[in-house]
Amino acid sequence: MAEIDRMLEANEDWAQRFPGSKPVAPARKVAVVACMDSRMPLFGLLGLDVGDAHVIRNAGGVITEDVIRSLTISQHLLGTREIVLVHHTECGLQSTDDVTFADVVEQATGRRPPWAARAFTDVDSDVRESMRLIQESPYLLSREVRGTVYDVGTGRLREVA
């Protein structure tokens, strides 16, 4: 566990130049749902400041019950009303499928996961499917959602129609 010590040390520099506290409710009333991919520093690539937006991330940036839970809290308790999805090119979930992944985990651990990896092939279709799942959720106050794909090779964000 060397990585956490490196992070704690780097955080000292951050704390030294910390600009001060912000309110808990996101200033721009928006929640971002994105993939966990290591190549997406979302505050930087979306031009967000501290305090601007909720950021929800998982493998694939897919809409799960946990994402709906987070969005529901974001809207009902903390006032957000817009949702922006950020998927990306060259996703790890495009180079596997749910059965192969379950095989890999079972062979390595002796246990087969009861949940799907949520692998996908076409990123634009996956963004549209995520938008559909948000539109169908009965728990949200607003289903204003737009979807994008981030190109990890160029740094450019593209909206999905």
Place this chain on the structure above:
Amino acid sequence: MAEIDRMLEANEDWAQRFPGSKPVAPARKVAVVACMDSRMPLFGLLGLDVGDAHVIRNAGGVITEDVIRSLTISQHLLGTREIVLVHHTECGLQSTDDVTFADVVEQATGRRPPWAARAFTDVDSDVRESMRLIQESPYLLSREVRGTVYDVGTGRLREVA
């Protein structure tokens, strides 16, 4: 939906000074699990570079089935071996409880969520509970996990023993 247009515009600047692509597997072999809170730009406050670490975020930074799915993909497909948790002070989930939250959603939408908000009171206890849930997961290749609390008033990260 003004926010996405503002993000697409800001992204133009990012793309102009984009330093180039990185491999899909995180360079520092670490996955961060954190709260969605808008006041935590994780790459900045942990000193992460593009390509360094997976970042998984939800309301509270709690360990759900979706987080275990994401960590399992992170370790089995993309080679991470360490996990760092980042909870924080003044969390929105500390100012409610699961029953009150379900009441709020039901009154506003007519539908009572079947899932819990995952509200909590003591942040250190919640970090320890998250570490315990990771230790218990049978699907991970490594359960090396350390937990921290980020102070949104000072910018300082503190490890939880």
